[in-house]
Amino acid sequence: MPAYIGRALTALSLIGVSAYIWFASEEFPANGHQLPQFTSGIAILLAIFLLIDAFRNGDRTEKVEFDFSFASKKQFVVLLLAVIYVPVMFEVGYFVTSFIFLVSAMLISGVRSPKTIAVTVVVTLPLMYAFFTLFLNAQLPDGWFF
Numbered sequence: 001m002p003a004y005i006g007r008a009l010t011a012l013s014l015i016g017v018s019a020y021i022w023f024a025s026e027e028f029p030a031n032g033h034q035l036p037q038f039t040s041g042i043a044i045l046l047a048i049f050l051l052i053d054a055f056r057n058g059d060r061t062e063k064v065e066f067d068f069s070f071a072s073k074k075q076f077v078v079l080l081l082a083v084i085y086v087p088v089m090f091e092v093g094y095f096v097t098s099f100i101f102l103v104s105a106m107l108i109s110g111v112r113s114p115k116t117i118a119v120t121v122v123v124t125l126p127l128m129y130a131f132f133t134l135f136l137n138a139q140l141p142d143g144w145f146f
Contacts, residue, residue: 004060014046015048015051025037074108077108085097085101095129102121106120
């Protein structure tokens, strides 16, 4: 696929997502729609510039190359893991799922040093606990485990 078509498809996709956010935010109470609509409007404007630029400076020889290897897609695996993490956290518990999420995300992204993983978990979990419970006074989800 030519690169200018890829850029145009990207711009059209961004316009579609931004338009969805714009219309979905209409239902927000107490003028909660203002920030989502502002950011959606800015995103639509920038995407229109991207769309215009795709056809104005369209290099017909440049091609889009698709790479479906794990190394190029591991950020999507971590994103999927984060999406799964949120509902599971309420069933299993905050600390257990956070520990599993941190270790899994680091292993997927390529961190292999046990010392680095241990230091990250030992520092991150107490800091998150202190931030949410002491600073924000929020209740952390309790599940089967603490």
